[in-house]
Amino acid sequence: MSARIIACKLLRKKPSVDETKRAYRVYLCGGANCRPHSVPTLHHLLERCIWRHGLAQQVAVLVGTCQNRCGSAPNLVIFPGSYRYCMLTPATIERIVAEHLAQGTPIATLLEGQGAR
Numbered sequence: 698m699s700a701r702i703i704a705c706k707l708l709r710k711k712p713s714v715d716e717t718k719r720a721y722r723v724y725l726c727g728g729a730n731c732r733p734h735s736v737p738t739l740h741h742l743l744e745r746c747i748w749r750h751g752l753a754q755q756v757a758v759l760v761g762t763c764q765n766r767c768g769s770a771p772n773l774v775i776f777p778g779s780y781r782y783c784m785l786t787p788a789t790i791e792r793i794v795a796e797h798l799a800q801g802t803p804i805a806t807l808l809e810g811q812g813a814r
């Protein structure tokens with residue numbers, strides 16, 4: 698079974714109960730300024746990394762609308778937290794999965810400010 702990818706806000710759909718029970722929810726911005734970078738390239742990489750680390754049942758990946766950080770696109774937010782990562786690259790996606798999602802350690806040097814609260 699693959700990690701479920703749901704374009705919740707794009708489809709005007711809330712996360713399902715199953716997705717809200719997972720340990721982490723990753724909201725990848727699919728807005729107009731992030732989309733050229735994040736969808737599909739970073740989105741697919743994020744899924745592959747989650748699979749490689751065996752986290753498909755613990756992490757829900759959702760693609761949403763603009764997160765109001767267009768100047769630092771592409772962006773994602775991880776809950777619980779929240780923790781915002783900006784200016785994503787393939788290398789930062791790999792680190793976020795390996796350190797934040799797999800080990801539970803947010804990467805302070807990659808976070809925007811003190812998080813996305």
Ligand code: FES
Binds near residue numbers: 726727728729732772
């Ligand atoms: S489009 Fe992603 S923050 Fe605005």
